[in-house]
Amino acid sequence: MKDLVLIGGGHSHAIVLKMFGMKPLPGVRLTLISDVLQAPYSGMLPGHVAGFYDYDECHIDLRSLAEFAGCHILVDRAIAIDFNKNLVICQTFPPVNFDVLSVDIGSTPSTLSVPGxxxxxxxxxxxxxxxxxxxxxxxxxxxxxxxxxxxxxxxxxxxxxxxxxxxxxxxxxxxxxxxxxxxxx
Ligand SMILES: Cc1cc2nc3c(=O)[nH]c(=O)nc-3n(C[C@H](O)[C@H](O)[C@H](O)COP(=O)(O)OP(=O)(O)OC[C@H]3O[C@@H](n4cnc5c(N)ncnc54)[C@H](O)[C@@H]3O)c2cc1C
Structure with a gap:
């Protein structure tokens, strides 16, 4: 068994989970580490802001998607990676072992470097x-x-x-x- 660990449950990894659910890879055990259970679908975010869509309509329920993909989900924040021991260090849970790791935690605009x-x-x-x-x-x-x-x-x-x-x-x-x-x- 190979352990494939995904950090971040946003758009990219949501598609990975969907593809895994549709066509599982034998011999691969999937784990998702995500700091949220409801992943916002940003394409519908402006419509939610306008009040056209409610919260559930524009969020992806990662728990049911993970279940569909046969993936173990850990709701936690990854805070470090130990490449010598192949471990993801999490804020709350014990370290998670990986053979293959995919990190896709999205982008966040920099606010600290812009005065004000x-x-x-x-x-x-x-x-x-x-x-x-x-x-x-x-x-x-x-x-x-x-x-x-x-x-x-x-x-x-x-x-x-x-x-x-x-x-x-x-x-x-x-x-x-x-x-x-x-x-x-
Ligand atoms: C207003 C707006 C509208 C947009 N509209 C569109 C559109 O119409 N079409 C389009 O293609 N793109 C659109 N985008 C861009 C789109 O949101 C990004 O391209 C896309 O989200 C990138 O996907 P991602 O998986 O890399 O990251 P994200 O979808 O941002 O996912 C990253 C995930 O990682 C989680 N995370 C972060 N840090 C950690 C950690 N340390 N441990 C665990 N989890 C963590 C986050 O909570 C998040 O759920 C829009 C963006 C915005 C802001």
Missing amino acids: AAEYAIAAKPVPEFLDSWNQLISQRQNHPEKPLRIAIVGGGAGGVELALNMQSRLTKFGNGLYNGFNGF
Whole structure:
């Protein structure tokens, strides 16, 4: 038996799990280490921000996907790799042995190297943190719709444009005329 360990349960490894479920590899034991059980599907994230999709519709349930793939899932954060002993060191659980390791923990915008970003900006990734902040902002709007609000988006790529349009769509639903709009990209 070879131990194939996947770190990160995002888009890439979700596809690996699906492929394994459809066509298992004999002699390979799969383990997934993921710090979340619900993996956000970012293609639908802007639509969720607008309120078109609910949480479940735009998240991948990693537990059922792992079950389909015959994969052991460990909900934990990988914090180090010991290449001498072929071990993944986890935050909570004991080290996980591997023969083959795939690390795909996605990307996170750097906030520390941009002055002011850590204080004022909300990064689009990690998505769970972004959604927490967005939901907080929405409930503040519901409680205090009279407060003026201005949002600036940093980054005018496809993701930034999608988020801008969908945030605007959601915020204008409050319909009180006090939403001041975006500062641009
Ligand atoms: C608003 C927005 C819209 C987008 N729309 C699209 C689109 O329409 N089409 C498209 O192709 N792409 C889109 N993208 C880009 C897409 O999200 C990425 O290309 C894709 O997520 C990369 O997949 P990944 O598996 O590398 O990483 P991710 O999907 O980011 O997954 C990484 C996973 O690893 C986990 N993780 C991180 N650190 C650890 C650790 N130490 N231990 C264990 N687990 C860990 C994270 O929690 C996460 O679940 C969009 C991105 C954004 C922000």
